Amino acid sequence: MSANAYRLKDWPSEERPRERMMRLGPQALSHAELLAILLRTGTRNESAVHLAQRVLHECGGLRRFAERSWEDLTQISGIGPAKALELQASLELGRRVARARLPESKALTSPQDAAELLMEEMRLLKEEHFVVLFLDTKNRVMGRQTLSIGSLDASIVHPREVFRAAIRRSSASILCAHNHPSGDPTPSPEDLKLTARLRDVGELVGIALLDHLVIGDRRFVSLKELGCL
Numbered sequence: 001m002s003a004n005a006y007r008l009k010d011w012p013s014e015e016r017p018r019e020r021m022m023r024l025g026p027q028a029l030s031h032a033e034l035l036a037i038l039l040r041t042g043t044r045n046e047s048a049v050h051l052a053q054r055v056l057h058e059c060g061g062l063r064r065f066a067e068r069s070w071e072d073l074t075q076i077s078g079i080g081p082a083k084a085l086e087l088q089a090s091l092e093l094g095r096r097v098a099r100a101r102l103p104e105s106k107a108l109t110s111p112q113d114a115a116e117l118l119m120e121e122m123r124l125l126k127e128e129h130f131v132v133l134f135l136d137t138k139n140r141v142m143g144r145q146t147l148s149i150g151s152l153d154a155s156i157v158h159p160r161e162v163f164r165a166a167i168r169r170s171s172a173s174i175l176c177a178h179n180h181p182s183g184d185p186t187p188s189p190e191d192l193k194l195t196a197r198l199r200d201v202g203e204l205v206g207i208a209l210l211d212h213l214v215i216g217d218r219r220f221v222s223l224k225e226l227g228c229l
Contacts, residue, residue, distance in 0.1 A: 017049065031062050038090055043078040051078045066091050105140035108133075111211055111222035114175050117141070122179040122215045130157045130178040134171040135210065143169055148178075157194070159201040166207050174202070177213040185216030187223060195223045 017033040026034065035052035042048040055076055059065035073084035108114050114133065122129060130148040133141050145165055148157040166174050176198060178191075187195075195212045202209040211224040223229060 032056060035065075035087075038087060039083060046078070055079065066094075105142070107139045108135065108141065108175065108210070109139070111213060111220070111225060114177065114211065114213055115215070115220040115222075118177050118213070118215060119218070119220065122177065123183075123217050125179050126181055128178055128181060130176065132162055132165060133175040133177070134166055134169045135173045135175060137172040139173065139210070142171065159197050162198060163201055163205050163207060167205070171207055173208040173210050175210045175213070177215055179215040183217035183219075185214040185219050185221040187214050187221055187226070191223070192228060195228050199229055 017029060017036050020033065021029055021037065029037075032049055032052040035055065036042075036048040039048045039052055039055075042051040046054070055078075056062060056065055058076055059068055070081075070084050070088050073079050073087060074081055079087075106113070108117075117133070118131065122131070128148075128150040129146050130150070131144060131146050134143045134145070136142050147161050147165065150156055162174065162176065176195075180186075191212070191214060195209075198209045198212065209229060211222055211229065214221045214223070
């Protein structure tokens with residue numbers, strides 16, 4: 001094996017763990033590739049991936065690796081005190097995430113529920129923000145994301161970005177909202193067209209658009225209540 005094979009930067013970009021993770025997501029990476037990203041560098045004679053493979057082998061697999069103490073990890077060739085501490089910190093974060101429970105979210109039962117959730121944050125914004133709430137099968141909010149920040153009177157968003165984000169979060173349905181910096185929540189013709197497009201795409205992909213709110217200053221309009229959905 002040539003010396004260059006030991007350096008990840010000399011690998012084809014599509015084969016490097018970081019690039020693969022950015023392109024395909026963390027689920028596509030092997031245990032060794034994920035560990036290599038945490039290690040960042042290998043040794044003089046092996047790449048970070050090769051070092052990660054050896055570490056997992058010497059530990060007896062991923063589960064046994066997670067049980068190793070800081071002192072145990074420093075006994076592995078290529079793992080110094082700093083790397084051992086970083087690995088221990090990552091493992092502890094993983095344990096805490098596994099133990100953590102999300103607070104029970106209130107189900108959205110009306111446009112007013114969603115407006116109360118978003119109004120104070122959005123009503124005084126100086127530019128249009130397009131926000132999506134991602135909901136589960138009980139209409140509880142699993143997450144939210146601002147997908148667009150526009151000019152004073154226009155927000156640019158495409159249904160493709162909206163439903164890509166919804167699919168990534170395994171959403172059962174979505175609720176969209178954007179603000180009018182003027183304070184007047186009267187929907188524009190563009191708002192009505194966008195709502196129709198989102199509704200149609202949602203029907204195609206099987207993720208319902210529950211509502212589209214236009215937020216003004218202490219006022220809002222539900223496009224569902226207007227009969228647009």
